Amino acid sequence: xxxxxxxxxxxxxxxxxxxxxxxxxxxxxxxxxxxxxxxxxxxxxxxxxxxxxxxxxxxxxxxxxxxxxxxxxxxxxxxxxxxxxxxxxxxxxxxxxxxxxxxxxxxxxxxx
Amino acid sequence: xxxxxxxxxxxxxxxxxxxxxxxxxxxxxxxxxxxxxxxxxxxxxxxxxxxxxxxxxxxxxxxxxxxxxxxxxxxxxxxxxxxxxxxxxxxxxxxxxxxxxxxxxxxxxxxxxx
Numbered sequence: 001x002x003x004x005x006x007x008x009x010x011x012x013x014x015x016x017x018x019x020x021x022x023x024x025x026x027x028x029x030x031x032x033x034x035x036x037x038x039x040x041x042x043x044x045x046x047x048x049x050x051x052x053x054x055x056x057x058x059x060x061x062x063x064x065x066x067x068x069x070x071x072x073x074x075x076x077x078x079x080x081x082x083x084x085x086x087x088x089x090x091x092x093x094x095x096x097x098x099x100x101x102x103x104x105x106x107x108x109x110x111x112x
Numbered sequence: 113x114x115x116x117x118x119x120x121x122x123x124x125x126x127x128x129x130x131x132x133x134x135x136x137x138x139x140x141x142x143x144x145x146x147x148x149x150x151x152x153x154x155x156x157x158x159x160x161x162x163x164x165x166x167x168x169x170x171x172x173x174x175x176x177x178x179x180x181x182x183x184x185x186x187x188x189x190x191x192x193x194x195x196x197x198x199x200x201x202x203x204x205x206x207x208x209x210x211x212x213x214x215x216x217x218x219x220x221x222x223x224x225x226x
Contacts, residue, residue, distance in 0.1 A: 044217035051211040099157035
């Protein structure tokens with residue numbers, strides 16, 4: 001079964017810093033990988049989706065990379081802001097099966 | 113606005129009292145699914161549906177039922193809820209399961225079973 005791990009579990013940074021969140025997965029036979037943001041009491045917001053054939057995707061201050069062979073993805077957040085404070089979840093869809101396999105998330109706090 | 117909606121958002125009930133959590137999407141998506149989120153366990157898939165009248169079990173289907181009579185709706189049914197079904201539930205949908213298809217999630221339903 002696909003195992004998805006996110007490190008660190010929690011991160012606190014001052015406003016303005018660039019930061020990297022890590023996601024690793026055990027089975028490289030993935031279909032795609034999706035990064036989500038979860039705010040307390042709210043649902044999951046899709047941030048970026050990387051297809052298995054792609055190396056990276058960018059949206060505004062966010063950049064996600066994928067290295068399938070090593071089983072890793074990173075989410076880079078540039079010039080962090082307090083509004084970026086949330087839990088970030090990485091989810092992998094395997095080539096077979098229909099479920100997204102989620103990591104347990106990284107809880108990010110950006111302090112003013 | 114394109115969205116996935118769930119109702120109710122919060123529910124407290126007692127063991128054994130049947131309940132239904134509704135899920136609706138307005139994006140004409142074919143694929144819909146339910147997840148539960150528990151501390152330390154993350155999100156796990158309960159059931160999914162590839163299209164109308166096509167449903168199948170996910171990783172943790174015990175104690176749940178679903179139906180897909182219309183494309184836009186995918187209700188989650190707990191026939192006899194138990195305290196171990198206390199959780200945060202999410203409905204999700206996507207156009208399909210192609211590599212480029214993002215999955216969109218609803219706002220969540222927090223269920224407490226006493």
